[in-house]
Amino acid sequence: MVTMKLGSKPDIFVLEGLTWRCMTELESDVVVEVGDMSFYLHKFPLLSRSGVLQRLISEYQPPSDGGGMCTLQLDDIPGGAKAFELAARFCYDVKIELNALNVVCLRCAAEYLGMTDDYAEGNLIAQAESFLADVLANWKDSVRALETCEGVLPAAEDLQIVPRCITALASKACASDAAAWSTHGAKGASLDRDALWNGIGSGDTPRGAAAAAAASAMDWWYEDVSLLSLPMFKRLIQAMEAKSMRAESIAGAIMFYAGRLLPGLNRSASFSNASFGGDYGGIAGSRSATPRSATASLSGTSDGDQRYFLEEIIALLPTKKGVTSTKFLLGLLRTAMLLHASPLCRENLERRIGAQLEDASLEDLLVPNLGYTVDTLYDIDCVQRILDYFMSSMDGLGTGYTSPALAEDGSQLGLPHAATPPAVAPIAMVAKLMDGYLAEVAPDTNLKLAKFQALAAVVPDYARTVDDGIYRAMDIYLKSHHWLSESEREQLCRLMNCQKLSLEACTHAAQNERLPLRVVVQVLFFEQLRLRTSIAGWFFVSDNAATATDGAHLHHPGNAGAIVPKGSAVVDSGAAGQDEEVVMVTPEGKGSETMSNVKARVSELEKECVSMKQEIRRLGKPRRSWSILTRKCGFGAKVQQAQPAMSGK
Template sequence: MASKRQAWFCTTGLPSDVVVEVDDMTFHLHKFPLMSKSNKFHGMITEQEKNPTRLRKSSTTAAAAEEEDSGDGEIEEEEVEDEEEEPYCHISLPEFPGGSEAFEVAAKFCYGVKIELSAANVAPLRCAGEVLEMTEEYSEDNLISRTERFLSQTVLKSIKDSIRTLKSCEGLMPMAETLGIVQKCIDSIGARASSTDPSLFGWPVNEVEPGGRRKNTGGDSWFEELALLSLPLFKRLIFAMKARNLSPEVIESCLIHYAKRYIPGISRSNRKSSSSSIPSESEQIELLETVIANLPVEKSSSSSTATRFLFGLLRTVNILNASETCRDVLERKIGSQLEQATLDDLLIPSYSYLNETLYDVHCVERILGYFLDGLEEISAARIEGGDENSGARSAALMLVGKLIDGYLSEIASDANLKPEKFLELAVALPDHARLFDDGLYRAVDVYLKAHPWLPETEREKICGVMDCRKLTLEACTHAAQNERLPLRAVVQVLFFEQLQLRQAIAGTLIAADVPAADLSRPSNLRREEERDGDDSSDAGVAVTSVAPRAQDGSTTTWRATVRENQVLRLDMDSMRSRVHELERECSSMKKAIEQIDKVGPPNRGRRSSLAKKFGCKFKTQVCDSHQPTVVQARKGRNHHRPP
C-alpha cells in the first residue's frame, strides 16, 4: 500500500470498491480480501450491497485534486475515469483500537501480506481482530489466533516484552482488559520476576565507578521499561508483585526507577533530561504517596544508593508539603538503615518558615531516634532469642556515631542553632557509640567559634558533652592551647593529657629497661646458655661470636630490636620533656585557681580542691603515679585531627 497524505490506496492495479475511514485516515481497499478474513466487513459490505449508494467518482477526483494542490502524490487520471461509474462501499470505524496504524496492519493481513508481530503491536492487533471478527471459525489461521499464539509463545515468556505489551494496552482500555491481555502481562511479569535471582538484575540505580563513570548493569533494562507504565498500571503491577511475595529488593528497585523518572530533582546525580512532560504538583504528590506506601518495610540492601534515594524522597515530601504519614514512613525507613547514609544525605535544608536554622535539625533528630529505637528492639529480641548479630549492630552504632559527629560539625557554624538543640543531638547517642571523642570535640570547637557571645556557663555546658578521657593525645594537645574553651575544660584536658603521657612513658620504660646484654643475644642462644649452666659473661662473649655465622635470621631480629629500642628512647625523652612542660602549666593554673577559690575547709588539699571544682570524679593522685602501667595502643584506627 502507498500513502497519499490522509488517504491510503491499494497498488494492486484494480480499482478500489471499499472506502474505510479510521480516525483521520481514508483507506481505499477492495471488498473480497476484506470479506475473506473479516466477518465484520462481510456483514457490513453485504448490507450495503443490498441497499447500494451510488456515488460518482467525482468526489474521489476532487479529493485527488486537493492532494495535487498540496503538492503530494498523483492519482492516475485513467484509473479515475475507469471508476467513474463504479459504485463503492463507504465504511466508517470510529474509535478503532490502535487507530489507523493497527487497521493498516490488519488490512495488509487481509491481503495476504506478511506482517511483523512485536511486543508493541500485538495487543492493538489482537483488539483489531476482535473488532473485525477475524476469528478462526471464519477463516483458518486468522488474525486472532496469530496474535494469541504470539502472545503466549513469545511475549509472555519475556519480562521486557510483557512490559512493552502492557504499556501498549494503556490506549486500548477497556477492550484489552476484557480480552485478558492486561492480566496476562501482569501475571507474567510477576511470575518471571519472582522466579529469577534478584542478584542477576544488578542494583537498579546506576552506580558510580571510582573513575567517575557510570556503570550499567544488565538487569536495569526491564526496570527502565517498567518506569514507562502509567501510574494505574504500575500500581496494579506492584500489588501483583507483593501478592507473589516478590523480593523486597526487586519491589524497591521498581519504585526507585519509577519515582526517579517522574519526580524531578529526586536524585542530585541524575542530570539526564526526561523526554516526558513534568507532572503537576498534585500528580507528583499522588506518585509520592504511591511509592512511599509500597516501600518494603524490610531494610534495604547494603548499597547506599537506596538510602540516598530515600533522602531524596524526604526532601521532595518537604518541598511539596505532603502528608505527615508519608514523612513519618520515610523517616522510620531511613532510621532503620541510618548507618548506610552519608553526611551529604543528612544535610536536609529547612523548608519551613518556622525553622530558623539552615538545616532541618528536628528531622535528623527524629531519624536518629528511630535508629536507636530499632537497636533497642533488636537488643530485646537478642536477649530472648540469642545473640547473632551483635558485632554488626555495634559496627552500625559506631558508623552512626561518626556520622552524627560530622553532622554536628557542619551545623555548628549556624548562628541560629540554639545551644539546647546542639546539646540534645550531641548526647542522644550512648557512650559506647564513640570510641574517641575527637569528632565531638571538633564540633564543640566549631560551635564555640561561631557563637562567641555565649556566657561561660553555656560554654561549660557545651564542653560537657565530650569526655576528656576519650580524647586522643593529638586532640588533647590542640584543646590545651584552645583559647575558646572555658577554663574548667582546659584544666580537665591538661589533666588527662598528663595522665596519658605518664602512662605512655611507663610503657616505654618497660620496653626500654630490658638489659642490653639480653637484647644483644638471640633468645634461643640464651636458652642454650641457661641449660649449659656456664658463666653468663663468658658464654655471652662466646655465643655472640658464633651467632652471626650460625643464626643470620636471629641477628637480623636483634639489630631491628636495637634500632626500635633507640627510637623508643628518643620518644621517651620527647614525652618526658612534654610532661615537665604540662606539669609547669598545670601548677601555675592550680595556683591561680587557689587564689580564686576562697571557700571551703582550710585543711583541704590542693588536688581535692581542684577535683571538686572541675568535676574530676576520680582519684587525682593517679596523675602523680609512676606505676609502670602499659597502655595498649589501638592500632588500625584513623583519628580525625581537630583543626
C-alpha cells in the same frame, strides 16, 4: 524482534492526504471513516472476513436522495486508523508484517471487527493469537507488547493480553534472578568492604570484578522495565513479589525506575543525561539512563503528578531492612520535601532511614531546610527525628554493641554474655556520623543552643570511644556563636567527656580560649590523672621486675636464663605461658634494660609536666594552683621518691 508475514498479493493501497484508496479495476463501493482518515474499499473482501462489517453494511440505510456510497463510522476501533489499515490489508490478502509493536493493536482490532474463523479459516484473530504466543516467549518483545497495551485499554485487559504479558515478564525475570543468585550469590555474600551496595564491587580487584559480573547477571532487566508506565510497572513488581523474587532485586529495579521517573532525585546532573548507577550505590553503574517512552517527559510534569509518582514508588519499596540503600532513601526524602509530600509519606521515609542510619553518609544527611519557615540552613528537626527512630530501633544486645549498664545488669541476673561485638558497631558508626553532622551544621548562626544540645545528647556516651569529634563540633559552634555567656558555654561543654579526649585534643583544649576556664582545668586534671596512672604503672612494673630478678637468683641459681612474666610475682620458669609477655633475666643484667626504659619514660613525663605548667601560666593561673594540683594528684611526691631510688641503682 520476531516477525510474521501474512498475505501474498502486492500492495494496492495508496495514501492521498487523509484518504486511503484501494487501487483495483473495480470502483470502491464503501467508505470506512476512522477518525480523520477515510478508507475507500470494496464490500466483498470486508464481508468475507469481518462479522461486524457484514452486519453494518447490511444495516446501512442510504440517504433519501439515493446518492453517495455506503459510509461506515468506526471511530472507537482499538488502535485507530493504523490498526484498521492492517486489518483492511489482511482482508484483501495484501502482504503485511506482524511484530511486537503492532500485534496487540491488531489483535484488539480483529476482536472488535469480529474476524473469527466462523467467516474464514485462519482469520485474523487466530493469526494474531498464534503470533502473540511467539512474542511472549521473548523478553524484549514482551516488554514492547506490554508498552503498546497502554494505547488499547481496556480492550487489551478484556482480552487478557496485559496479564499475559506481565506474567511472562515476571516468570522470565524471576527465573533469571534465581539462576544468577545460585551461580553468583555465594561469591557476592562474601565480598570485602570495597563493595558499594547489594554485592556490587568497585571492579578494581578481581574480587570486585567478579561482583560486578554477578550484579550484571542479576540486573540486566532493570532498564527494560523502566520504560513502562507507572501502572504497568507497579503491576509487574507485584507479580514478581508474588513469584517470590528476592527483595534485593525488586528494590534495585524500583531504584533504577525512580531514577528516571523523578529527576529531582539526582542533585548533580540533569534528568536527560542522569546515570542512576553513579548516584545510588552503584546499581547498574554501566547503564546509561536515556529516558524514552512516557517517562521521558516527566521532567516537565506538574509537582502534583511527581508527588503522586513519588508516593507510589515509596509504597512499592520492599519493607525488608537493608535492601534499599540509605543514600537512595535520603534522596527520596529530599525530593519529598521539595514536592511537599504528605506527612505520612515523609514519616515512612524517616523511619526507613532511621532503621539503617549506620549506612548513611554525611553528604547525604545534609538535607536542606525546604520548609515554609526557614530558620536554619539544614533541616535539623528531620535529622533529629531520624536519629530518634534509630535509637528506638536499637535493642542493646541485638545491635552489635552492649551498653555498660545493660551488660552489668545482665551479669547480675545471670544472663549469658553477648557474642563478641563486631569491629565497628552500628551505634558507634552513627555516633561518628552525628559528630561530623554537628560539625557541619555548627557554623549556622541561626542554630539555637538548645537544638544543638538536643541533637548531640541523643547519642549515648558509651557509643563514643573517643570524644574528639564532639569536641570539634562544640569548638566550631563556640567560634560561630561567640556571644554565648559563660554559663551557656559550660552547659554546652557538658556534652563532652574530658576523660575520653585524645592527647592531641587535650593539647588543643588546654590552649583554647573559647572554652570556659573550668573546663580547661578539668581537662588538665584528667590529663594529670593519666600521667599519674602511667607513672605508677611503670614503677609497679620496675619493682616487680627487680623482685622477680632477685627471686630467680635466690631459688634458681642454676638457671641463668630464667623467664619471668612482666608485672607478676616470682614464678617457676617452667610455668610461664607461651602467650605471656616476658623479660629475660640474666645474672649480669640485673634488669638494667627494664630500669633504663623506666627512667626514659619518667623523663618524658617530666617534660610533659613542664609543658603543661607553662600552659597554665599562660592562661593566667598562679603557680600555687599548679603545686596544689600536683600534690592532690600525688605526682610530685612520687617523682621525688623515684629519682633517688633510680640514682641509687
